[in-house]
Amino acid sequence: xxxxxxxxxxxxxxxxxxxxxxxxxxxxxxxxxxxxxxxxxxxxxxxxxxxxxxxxxxxxxxxxxxxxxxxxxxxxxxxxxxxxxxxxxxxxxxxxxxxxxxxxxxxxxxxxxxxxxxxxxxxxxxxxxxxxxxxxxxxxxxxxxxxxxxxxxxxxxxxxxxxxxxxxxxxxxxxxxxxxxxxxxxxxxxxxxxxxxxxxxxxxxxxxxxxxxxxxxxxxxxxxxxxxxxxxxxxxxxxxxxxxxxxxxxxxxxxxxxxxxxxxxxxxxxxxxxxxxxxxxxxxxxxxxxxxxxxxxxxxxxxxxxxxxxxxxxxxxxxxxxxxxxxxxxxxxxxxxxxxxxxxxxxxxxxxxxxxxxxxxxxxxxxxxxxxxxxxxxxxxxxxxxxxxxxxxxxxxxxxxxxxxxxxxxxxxxxxxxxxxxxx
Amino acid sequence: xxxxxxxxxxxxxxxxxxxxxxxxxxxxxxxxxxxxxxxxxxxxxxxxxxxxxxxxxxxxxxxxxxxxxxxxxxxxxxxxxxxxxxxxxxxxxxxxxxxxxxxxxxxxxxxxxxxxxxxxxxxxxxxxxxxxxxxxxxxxxxxxxxxxxxxxxxxxxxxxxxxxxxxxxxxxxxxxxxxxxxxxxxxxxxxxxxxxxxxxxxxxxxxxxxxxxxxxxxxxxxxxxxxxxxxxxxxxxxxxxxxxxxxx
Ligand code: SF4
Ligand code: SF4
Numbered sequence: 001x002x003x004x005x006x007x008x009x010x011x012x013x014x015x016x017x018x019x020x021x022x023x024x025x026x027x028x029x030x031x032x033x034x035x036x037x038x039x040x041x042x043x044x045x046x047x048x049x050x051x052x053x054x055x056x057x058x059x060x061x062x063x064x065x066x067x068x069x070x071x072x073x074x075x076x077x078x079x080x081x082x083x084x085x086x087x088x089x090x091x092x093x094x095x096x097x098x099x100x101x102x103x104x105x106x107x108x109x110x111x112x113x114x115x116x117x118x119x120x121x122x123x124x125x126x127x128x129x130x131x132x133x134x135x136x137x138x139x140x141x142x143x144x145x146x147x148x149x150x151x152x153x154x155x156x157x158x159x160x161x162x163x164x165x166x167x168x169x170x171x172x173x174x175x176x177x178x179x180x181x182x183x184x185x186x187x188x189x190x191x192x193x194x195x196x197x198x199x200x201x202x203x204x205x206x207x208x209x210x211x212x213x214x215x216x217x218x219x220x221x222x223x224x225x226x227x228x229x230x231x232x233x234x235x236x237x238x239x240x241x242x243x244x245x246x247x248x249x250x251x252x253x254x255x256x257x258x259x260x261x262x263x264x265x266x267x268x269x270x271x272x273x274x275x276x277x278x279x280x281x282x283x284x285x286x287x288x289x290x291x292x293x294x295x296x297x298x299x300x301x302x303x304x305x306x307x308x309x310x311x312x313x314x315x316x317x318x319x320x321x322x323x324x325x326x327x328x329x330x331x332x333x334x335x336x337x338x339x340x341x342x343x344x345x346x347x348x349x350x351x352x353x354x355x356x357x358x359x360x361x362x363x364x365x366x367x368x369x370x371x372x373x374x375x376x377x378x379x380x381x382x383x384x385x386x387x388x389x390x391x392x393x394x395x396x397x398x399x400x401x402x403x404x405x406x407x408x409x410x411x412x413x414x415x416x417x418x419x420x421x422x423x424x
Numbered sequence: 425x426x427x428x429x430x431x432x433x434x435x436x437x438x439x440x441x442x443x444x445x446x447x448x449x450x451x452x453x454x455x456x457x458x459x460x461x462x463x464x465x466x467x468x469x470x471x472x473x474x475x476x477x478x479x480x481x482x483x484x485x486x487x488x489x490x491x492x493x494x495x496x497x498x499x500x501x502x503x504x505x506x507x508x509x510x511x512x513x514x515x516x517x518x519x520x521x522x523x524x525x526x527x528x529x530x531x532x533x534x535x536x537x538x539x540x541x542x543x544x545x546x547x548x549x550x551x552x553x554x555x556x557x558x559x560x561x562x563x564x565x566x567x568x569x570x571x572x573x574x575x576x577x578x579x580x581x582x583x584x585x586x587x588x589x590x591x592x593x594x595x596x597x598x599x600x601x602x603x604x605x606x607x608x609x610x611x612x613x614x615x616x617x618x619x620x621x622x623x624x625x626x627x628x629x630x631x632x633x634x635x636x637x638x639x640x641x642x643x644x645x646x647x648x649x650x651x652x653x654x655x656x657x658x659x660x661x662x663x664x665x666x667x668x669x670x671x672x
Contacts, residue, residue: 396534410480411521415538418497422533 042257073135093243097290101126227270232304429665435519503664505531513623571604
């Protein structure tokens with residue numbers, strides 16, 4: 001990697017902390033990803049992106065800024081990338097997947113807060129996330145109580161915070177609220193860039209994002225083959241990178257990989273043995289570098305064939321209808337697309353269980369592992385009904401509750417291994 | 425053909441060797457600080473053709489001797505079903521964790537639950553309380569049976585329970601009564617896990633704590649004949665592993 005010290009200093013990163021983080025990440029990446037056998041060649045690109053996630057990609061973002069583009073950082077799949085692109089801005093995901101500077105975090109947040117929230121606070125307080133520091137605007141959304149309350153504190157830590165309200169049910173009024181919020185977001189983007197979004201801009205934005213989602217859907221579909229042509233870890237990585245990379249380039253590379261995987265499927269080539277136990281992961285988002293549970297699952301010889309998660313299916317399912325020829329009509333289409341997201345903060349949320357069932361069926365899964373972050377009420381509460389309903393349908397479910405620490409590796413391994421023995 | 429099963433737990437290691445379906449060796453040792461060495465000692469004068477390791481320390485045996493491994497959940501399931509055909513549930517209270525396992529009509533595991541990281545409700549908890557009360561491990565259950573019911577221990581955390589016990593003693597409560605209360609609190613937790621998972625009868629009570637007569641008494645109070653106590657409850661996992669070794 002080139003020397004980016006100057007850039008990191010300019011961004012205001014704490015270089016010692018940052019080195020520590022990169023070292024950790026690099027080590028984990030080597031042992032978890034590079035040690036996998038029979039990886040497709042197309043993964044080379046994603047390995048490269050990961051290795052340059054704090055380097056070249058940040059350089060690119062800074063070059064874009066130089067040329068007048070704004071960088072919009074967000075924590076949730078409810079912040080529409082279509083609108084961001086239409087305004088001539090670039091969208092990056094900030095959701096963080098590792099513990100950092102926890103002592104600092106616990107000065108401002110209760111200990112019993114989910115790891116995900118603590119993590120983005122830690123990244124800010126430890127000054128280690130170049131995406132956060134490079135963002136011209138950070139969008140926080142009112143989803144779970146943990147996030148929306150923590151944003152009150154977070155907004156004091158960053159100079160460029162924007163809060164978006166979100167509905168929590170699927171009533172007609174709720175859809176109106178979502179539209180209202182998206183219009184306000186558009187206004188904010190327009191104010192920042194000093195120009196208004198045209199019909200053409202939004203068409204273009206939608207086209208770019210639809211293409212990305214179609215490529216990811218193509219990847220998902222290929223995983224239903226037995227043997228699966230790609231490991232769950234690699235597929236998760238791609239889904240994680242979807243939030244960081246340039247969307248057009250990313251789409252192209254996913255499609256290149258899919259071409260290769262199609263050949264694999266034709267030749268019955270797979271990453272794991274034929275008839276390896278197949279698992280769908282469902283639940284909380286898994287942001288980079290949260291690879292703990294997937295790594296444990298695949299180390300048992302099982303293969304993950306789908307992620308019912310915001311970093312995965314939930315975030316990428318459904319495209320936006322681009323047929324309208326009025327701007328308002330297109331915004332409506334965007335609202336419709338996002339209104340279908342079945343995040344556990346919605347109540348009731350029957351669609352999610354249906355989606356999990358459907359995924360388990362389409363991927364020929366033998367079981368579902370429900371992943372919940374400790375103290376995440378929405379997902380953990382929902383995990384009980386998910387378990388009940390799926391089991392009634394004959395699908396085995398294992399509920400896991402964990403955080404970003406490594407303390408419970410032994411316990412988790414035993415649970416996962418025993419579950420894999422059951423579904424074999 | 426001789427098949428061995430080794431269950432390497434946090435507190436103790438059990439070895440079972442079977443030949444023609446009959447148990448010919450049953451040995452136990454404390455895990456100590458170097459369980460791998462302990463296992464070496466345990467098998468030093470024993471011969472077998474195939475071996476399978478299970479339990480919390482199974483990975484260390486896989487690394488040290490390249491043994492095949494199986495989780496304790498499956499090993500207990502297989503062992504229990506072989507010992508008592510028709511068994512539908514297992515309560516296993518071991519040194520460090522408590523498990524509840526459901527079996528289907530064919531003796532296959534289909535669901536399980538384990539306690540979390542802490543010692544609440546495990547053998548370790550009983551061990552610590554015995555020390556606080558000045559009882560010997562082996563007689564703790566018998567002594568507790570002499571106690572009257574009526575006191576309640578509210579804390580499930582070993583550390584807090586210890587201070588609860590100390591203050592009960594200071595108040596002049598009878599040692600045996602407190603011992604009874606401690607067993608009741610462990611039992612309550614086990615019953616809770618069993619009910620939550622809707623275990624079917626008959627159930628097998630396995631693991632080291634199944635040697636404790638007060639725990640047996642209390643569980644039978646709740647479940648009557650639905651709960652079965654095997655002859656050597658702490659060997660169920662090793663036995664299951666030995667059976668599985670045969671299919672290697
Ligand atoms: S889980 Fe909910 S709040 Fe979190 S990213 Fe997904 S939609 Fe947003
Ligand atoms: S993981 Fe759960 S608690 Fe944490 S931010 Fe997401 S929805 Fe909220």
